[in-house]
Amino acid sequence: MNPDLPATGGGFPRVALFDLDGTLLDSAPDFVATANRMLAARGRAPVTLADLRPHVSKGSRAMVGAAFPDLDVAARDALVPEFLVIYQEELGRHSRPFDGVEAMLAALEAAGTRWGIVTNKPEYLARDVLPAEGWQTRCAVLIGGDTLAERKPHPLPLQVAAERLGVSCAECVYVGDDERDIVAARAAGMPSIAALWGYRLDGDDPESWQAERMCDEPGELATPDAWPLAVDAA
CATH class of the missing domain: 3.40.50.1000 (HAD superfamily/HAD-like)
Known part of the structure; x- marks a missing residue:
């Protein structure tokens, strides 16, 4: 305290x-739907709610990092604008x-x-x-x-x-x-x-x-x- x-x-x-x-x-389910749309577009396997949920309060960069752990920091950061655009479409649909x-x-x-x-x-x-x-x-x-x-x-x-x-x-x-x-x-x-x-x-x-x-x-x-x-x- x-x-x-x-x-x-x-x-x-x-x-x-x-x-x-x-x-x-x-709101974690909205973010999972967002990440999975990005992953599917790249032929990658989806993430689960358990995978992404712990990272939600850390922000979009952390969630992109959890979804694309093999990418370096610069490559992950480059995906953040796309993440936010897709998230705006998914916002409120699952949360x-x-x-x-x-x-x-x-x-x-x-x-x-x-x-x-x-x-x-x-x-x-x-x-x-x-x-x-x-x-x-x-x-x-x-x-x-x-x-x-x-x-x-x-x-x-x-x-x-x-x-x-x-x-x-x-x-x-x-x-x-x-x-x-x-x-x-x-x-x-x-x-x-x-x-x-x-x-x-x-x-x-x-x-x-x-x-x-x-x-x-x-x-x-x-x-x-x-x-x-x-x-x-x-």
Whole structure:
């Protein structure tokens, strides 16, 4: 845990910010369909969900690397634009919110908590996700990986999200399934929750990320006491 921020349950925060892929949305099936279209076009064998799922939160380059492990870095990077074009066609066709996410969001909204998304996914792709889930009028702020000059693990995306909502970082809580989510939150002075239901490589150690809390499933966060204490500046 981060020793500089309180970790006791303090009720729902004024603002809850979430990573998208692997935290709110189980989007791995969309990415598998994307990778398999690319592989099929090259006469290669498909990847499985188990192959690709651990890499989703690491971004498009990591997923291309998992699908084409024999290619060097330059060759893999050259495939990223194609990956993103195909992914936009597959986006939302196979993905769905994780079980418990809608109950969690409804509980936050009922308590008057605003919520938003801070993701490293390109903003235009993240925005395309919202209507399919009915989130376009509910999500109070959206910061993508290309919205600003920096992306996670830099704290700037979280700082700007808080600024746009008129609150301090200490009044927010950030929830994410990757170490860079927690690193960004810690650098921003924002309490955080490690989403253990998300996408992780075998060697990842969430205990070492120093989040204020760790949760096994989204439904836990429908309860106010599951949230770390955020500062109430009201």
